[in-house]
Amino acid sequence: MIKDHSDIPSLDKRVPGVPAIEPVIFPRLEALYARRSARLEELAFQLVKEAAQTEPSSAEAEEINAGYFSFLSGLVAAQGRLLAGSPLSLAEAEPIRVLLCGKNTSPDIPTQEMLEKSLYWQKAFSTFVDDAGAQLQAETQDALKALALEKPDVLATQAYSLLSGQYDQVDAGAAVFLWAALSAFWAQAIALLADEDKALKQRRSEGGACPCCGAPPSGALVLTGDREGLRYLQCSLCETRWHKVRATCSVCDATDHIDYWSFENTNAPIQAETCGDCKSYVKLFRLDRDPVLEVLADDLATVVLDAALEDQGFIRAALNPFALPA
Ligand SMILES: [Zn+2]
Ligand SMILES: [Zn+2]
Structure with missing residues (x-):
């Protein structure tokens, strides 16, 4: 069952006494994606069951909702497969190390240029469109595939808008794929960099944003x-x-x-x-x-x-x- 596969690593018990509260905890990403995907599918199943017991007028809305949960479950599973099949290298994590800039609090925000030069998340976007995108309507799939074939600056512009909260500048339907790709890039990079640099484990939040990437x-x-x-x-x-x-x-x-x-x-x-x-x-x-x-x-x-x-x-x-x- 899900509860036996927590993505939160156990405390290191080799240190005796009362353990100090860790400022940050990095997840076991593989387990996180597996848990999230399973939970989304479980909730989709619950929605289908509820739709069967509800009045026909609201049943359709619940079925559409269930379909979205199921699609997301597939997208998160694709993030897991990326991790297993094409893990990020330390060299590819370098642009994110630069953003951390050795400080102990808020990192710098990524520039459009940095996003354009980081090809890992762009390839991930394309992979997710081919993989999880297959569940979507043909028209949406075609639009996403066309976007995946665009030059890196087009994708980087959309990613930059997304990360800076200008959601109306992002193609409808593309946002969730872009986020999945950017998130798989950032999460792997932070995990790799934390192995290299113990100071990352001591970072503290300023103003409610993530101390490792600045996102809410x-x-x-x-x-x-x-x-x-x-x-x-x-x-x-x-x-x-x-x-x-x-x-x-x-x-x-x-x-x-x-x-x-x-x-x-x-x-x-x-x-x-x-x-x-x-x-x-x-x-x-x-x-x-x-x-x-x-x-x-x-x-x-x-x-x-x-x-x-x-x-x-x-x-x-x-x-x-x-x-x-x-
Ligand atoms: Zn308040
Ligand atoms: Zn973060």
Whole structure:
């Protein structure tokens, strides 16, 4: 089962005494992709079951939704196959090492030129279009294939827009493939560089962005097992988790007006943590209450909670690459 294959590495128990809280935890990427893909497929299956029990008027919407979860499961599986078949080399990770620039906090943001010269993610994009893209309608597939054949500067322009939050500048349908390719590039690069440079394990977040790549989090986790009760934010791009003391706003660091919301009882495994000071919120995935939860998949499955919070005037501080704002 999924819970036996956590992508969070165990603590190093060779050091006696109370373990220090690690500022960042790098995932076991292979396990992360396998878990995420399996969870997306499981949620797709649940949606199909719900569609069968619902009224015909809403059944169609649930089936379309299930189809999207299933497509995403295939895309994440393709990320896993890339990792196994064409892993990133240390030389290919060099442009990302340059962005880290030896500092201990926020890295530099990538330039369009850096994205244009980094061919690894561009090849990954093309591979994902051929692989997971086969599940899409012919018209969407053709548009994606045409984009994959464009010169590197065209893809780099779109990738740059995506990473700088200018979503309206990115071709519809291409964004999720671009993110999957960029994310597989960044996540492997950070893992390789962390093996080389121990200082990467000590990086700390500034202003709520990932300390290793500068991207926003996709959500927060409360861990279980060796790290029971510790809270980490998970990066939407490089998949690094960084520590954040619980009941502290992930955006403004305030602690005075933090509240927890859910549709269930107070022991709900998924809650929204709101900050009354800056009006932001992130979803909290309590692995200590349900270890099968996966940030991206379960975030997408709980969009009704986002709608309810936005009605209350809160602004989402997290980014899910599977549900980018239009
Ligand atoms: Zn990151
Ligand atoms: Zn705040």
